[in-house]
Amino acid sequence: MFDTLSDRLTSVLQNLRGKGRLSEADIDATAREIRIALLEADVALPVVRAFIAQVKERAKGAEVSGALNPAQQVVKIVNEELIGILGGETRRLQFAKQPPTVIMLAGLQGSGKTTLAGKLARWLKGQNHAPMLVACDLQRPNAVTQLQVVGERAGVAVFAPEPGNGVGDPVDVARRAIDEAKRAQHDVVIVDTAGRLGVDEELMKQAADIRDAVEPDEILFVVDAMIGQDAVNTAEAFRDGVGFSGVVLTKLDGDARGGAALSVRQVTGQPIMFASNGEKLEDFDAFHPDRMASRILG
Numbered sequence: 422m423f424d425t426l427s428d429r430l431t432s433v434l435q436n437l438r439g440k441g442r443l444s445e446a447d448i449d450a451t452a453r454e455i456r457i458a459l460l461e462a463d464v465a466l467p468v469v470r471a472f473i474a475q476v477k478e479r480a481k482g483a484e485v486s487g488a489l490n491p492a493q494q495v496v497k498i499v500n501e502e503l504i505g506i507l508g509g510e511t512r513r514l515q516f517a518k519q520p521p522t523v524i525m526l527a528g529l530q531g532s533g534k535t536t537l538a539g540k541l542a543r544w545l546k547g548q549n550h551a552p553m554l555v556a557c558d559l560q561r562p563n564a565v566t567q568l569q570v571v572g573e574r575a576g577v578a579v580f581a582p583e584p585g586n587g588v589g590d591p592v593d594v595a596r597r598a599i600d601e602a603k604r605a606q607h608d609v610v611i612v613d614t615a616g617r618l619g620v621d622e623e624l625m626k627q628a629a630d631i632r633d634a635v636e637p638d639e640i641l642f643v644v645d646a647m648i649g650q651d652a653v654n655t656a657e658a659f660r661d662g663v664g665f666s667g668v669v670l671t672k673l674d675g676d677a678r679g680g681a682a683l684s685v686r687q688v689t690g691q692p693i694m695f696a697s698n699g700e701k702l703e704d705f706d707a708f709h710p711d712r713m714a715s716r717i718l719g
């Protein structure tokens with residue numbers, strides 16, 4: 422499918438063996454190849470530029486060692502820098518000292534929030550938590566039913582507005598859900614919110630109102646890895662409109678190379694915490710920066 426970055430750099434740097442250091446020209450030639458690899462992986466251009474500047478700086482000082490050929494050495498630097506930016510180690514969920522812990526999900530419609538709500542609930546249940554899902558996406562027809570189906574599959578409780586009461590007020594639903602969670606001793610509450618296909622001010626305000634009503638311990642921004650370069654604008658809009666403490670990348674089972682991960686992380690500074698990689702509830706895992714780095718580099 423793609424030439425790997427390592428293959429490409431090997432051909433660029435094949436005459437380098439025996440030199441003590443990478444020259445300026447070698448580094449420039451290498452940077453071009455890295456730039457192509459990152460753009461092919463759908464990393465946003467400003468992020469590519471910043472990243473390359475960083476790698477160049479490190480490559481300048483690097484000596485060509487005996488053990489690795491220069492191409493391998495540059496790939497090693499790129500890989501290490503990439504893992505560093507992607508978060509180094511996986512960040513874990515912060516649980517509230519006083520339960521329930523409230524986790525709010527935000528993201529565009531279709532990003533995979535409702536599916537993720539079920540996955541996260543199932544995963545938490547497996548760790549002896551007693552999660553409850555809350556249907557605050559009252560915008561999309563069927564979203565409530567979809568969450569109920571997902572909840573049933575995950576074997577967890579779902580709090581939803583009573584049918585027949587019109588669209589309903591998601592902020593009120595969220596508030597009542599927290600009371601219910603306390604009463605029924607659910608220690609984690611996962612709040613699904615509405616999202617439009619594009620960023621939408623009214624829904625962003627709704628999400629902010631829900632946030633203010635439930636004071637979440639974590640707000641997870643859910644983003645589809647397939648949206649590639651658009652991830653930057655979407656992430657910035659959600660950062661400014663609602664704010665978030667962590668990121669979940671979805672649809673990693675698709676053929677996206679994962680540039681969205683690097684872009685979102687670099688632009689917002691928030692950690693990527695989970696990866697969703699399929700439609701089934703068990704297609705879910707903590708995010709691993711090293712695996713993502715290999716995927717982005719090809």
Ligand code: GDP
Nearest residue numbers: 530531532533534535536671672697698699700
């Ligand atoms: P929401 O609008 O953000 O709540 O998104 P949904 O959870 O309804 O997901 C939108 C579509 O993407 C559904 O058809 C899901 O089955 C699908 N989906 C969600 N997560 C994944 C994933 O990780 N991989 C794949 N292939 N499909 C997913």
